[in-house]
Each structure stands twice: as structure tokens, then as C-alpha cells.
Amino acid sequence: MNELERIRQAYERRKVEGKGQLYNLFGSGSAALFHFQQREKAILQALARSGILELSDKKILEVGCGAGGVLREFIKYGAKPENCSGIDLLPDRTETAKHISPNIDLRCDSAEKLPWDDEYFDIILCFTVFSSIFDEEMRQRIASEMLRVLAPEGIILWYDFT
Secondary structure, three states: OOOOOOOOOHHHHHOOOOOHHHOOOOOOOHHHHHHHHHHHHHHHHHHHHOOOOOOOOOEEEEEOOOHHHHHHHHHHHHOOHHHEEEEEOOHHHHHHHHHOOOOOOEEEEOOOOOOOOOOOEEEEEEEOOOHHOOOHHHHHHHHHOOOHHHEEEEEEEEEOOO
């Protein structure tokens, strides 16, 4: 089994086992809500430290966009939907994202070969992607692609467990 198939199966197993609701903000306890609030605070602080106080003219890519929740957060911060793009390996997630946010450019594919031009994005988001990838060569290919599509003065906001 290759790494792409292993990742797909792992996420399918999470759904079947009911672990897809781990990050549900309406669940019992406040751990998920606290986690999201802390992450939001860290994102806004990182943007401010980078001198990015206006998002309306920034082109933003999220690698591993899932259902598009983080991209929608960036729209809340001032990004324009037509300047936002996302890519995710799982078709059910990208279909959900397209349904909720039809004005965002969303693609279902591996991030090993990003379908955008060199130096296209001002901000690249990568949240809890690399902790799902065990294959070091795949990690390298994805990281290289992220750097390829990042504008010279752009930033990568990377959040992961490992």
C-alpha cells in the first residue's frame, strides 16, 4: 500500500470509529473550543509579527484544507474568497468545502504536485498535515511544492502536532 492510500484509509477509519468528531466545538467539554481559540490567537499574532495587517490583497493557499474551515476563518479576517485556494486529498472533505464555499478555488488532489504557478501565493497555510504523513520523501515533496508556489516575500503558517 502506498502512502496516499494509507492516509486515505486512516481518515476513513477515523470516520467509522466516530473519531471524526474529536474537534467538534459543540461536544462535551471545552478542549476543542479552547484549542481553536488558542490557534486563532496564535495565527493573528503571527500575521501581525509578519507585518500582515491587511488580507484583502493576499493570495492564500491552504494545503490540507479539509472542509475549508480555516480558509473561511481567513475570510473572516478580511481575505477575499476569490483570492483563497485549498487542496485536500480526501474527496468527501473537498466536496463539503465546495458546497459551503463555492467561491473558493478548492481542489481534490495530492499536494505533492501543486497545480499553481511558481511564486503565486502570499500566504500558505499548513495545519496538521505533516503529522498525518509518515513517508519522509512525501513530506519533502510537499514542502518543496509549498516553497515553489510561495511568493518571495510570502509566509508559511505551519501548525502541527509534531
